[in-house]
Amino acid sequence: MANLISVAKLAGVSRATAARAFSSPENLRPETHRRVMEAARALGFRPNKVAQQLRTRATLMLGVMVPSLDNPVFAEQLQAMEEAARAAGYSLIVTTSGYDPGREEAIVEEMLRQRVDGLALTVAEADHSAVLVKLRRESTPCLLVHNPPVAPCFPSVGVDNRAAMADATRYLIARGHRRIGMIGGPLLQSDRARLRHEGYREAMEAAGLTPLALIEMPRHTQVALSRLEPALGGAEGLTAVLCTNDLLAISLIGELRRSGRSVPGDLSVMGFDGIELGRHLYPSLSTVVQPRAEFGRVAVDTLLALIRGATPQPLPLPHVLREGESAGALPASRQAPEPYDP
Incomplete structure (x- = not known):
């Protein structure tokens, strides 16, 4: 043998x-x-992995929690994490929370019982997370992914959500839009959505425009058009909408077209994430692109550094705007008339 x-x-x-x-x-x-x-x-x-674990007192397993696998953003991130972990001799335990803080606690408790060497978590609301309060008392290294960092305990890997959505808002303003709204899932379930809405508000106010409250949908990735309808009609109706993620934007485009409206003729739509599906739609999706695979690689590298006792502080990863057909210039017929000056 x-x-x-x-x-x-x-x-x-x-x-x-x-x-x-x-x-x-x-x-x-x-x-x-x-x-x-x-x-x-x-x-x-x-x-013999068991013997190796007994010698090193390490399980060579990393616990990963994401809100859902329905969104390709998390699936692409996990694929990159799995490849990076495997190259370093680690395996992943992956589970989903459904944006449920109570389930987050149960998941992390189970992972701690399995003696994972480190945790990479995407929680609903990092600043008010009971599970992060609990983890402050634990010795297991923990990294946040997508959430803003919670100093000094939990570094984070992600983009600057506020700056990214501000860039998307300025893009629409530059295309002539002035009545711009934003839709998302339940605001209290996602600090990313809250930060993105803050970026939208900042860009609107800087341009001298009036930002609106987030129009909340029952789910994070599916539009209920009835909640948006009141903001669409009349001379003061919205001409463009920002969505907190691409699946929500794709759902909105479908609902608008089923209702007889055109995109971008009746309403321009901007997403956030940059999933590949958006390229293949008609109209193709204008969106903020997050480096999903880079999220996974940097997350594993940072978590392994934490396990080794280092104190890494990763910088925000870069985002880019991907122009598509879903966000067009404001049609002349919908532009506000110039003030009359005799």
Whole structure:
């Protein structure tokens, strides 16, 4: 039966180096790691993970909690996290919270019982999270993803949500829109939505325009058009709407077209996330693009640094605006008339 010594001999390395290839591959040169892995495959060797965990007192598992897997943003993030974790010798335990703070507590408690080495969490409201209060008393390293950082305990990986939505609002203003609204899911369930609404308000006020209260939908990714209808009619009706995520924007476009309205002719629509599906729609979706895969890679790297005892403070990741067909210039027929000056 193959063992670590025979793997080391075939790979031309010491037993200690072969062991590091399985326990901490990031500490080896890529070529050395490749030789050890090839030797292990040739000999049919698989390390005893349980024994390794007992020796190191580490489970080599990372707990990851996201609100939902319905939104491709989280799915793409998780794929990148899984690849980065696997390259470092770790596995992921993944679960979803449904934006439910009570479920968040139960999930984290279960992960702590499983002795995960670190936690990467997306919570509903970081500043008022009971589960984060609990984790302040725990020794397990914890990282937030998408949420704003909660100093000094929990660093965060994400974009600057306020600045990103302000950029999207300015884009619409530059296209001639003045009556711009914003829709999102339940505001109390998402600090990201709150920050994005603050960015919208700041950009509107800076342009001398009147920001509106967020028009809340029952769900984060599905539009109830009846809640938006009162703001659409008449001379003072909205000409553009910002959405707190792309799935909400896609749902809005579908509901508008089913109601006989055109996009962007009757209403321009801007999303937030940059999921690939938005490129393939007609009209294609104008949106704020978050670097979803980079979220995953940076999250794992930051969490592993925390596990090693470092104190990383990741900077906000960059966002870009992706122009699409769903947000057009304000039609001349809907522009406010110039004031009469005899």
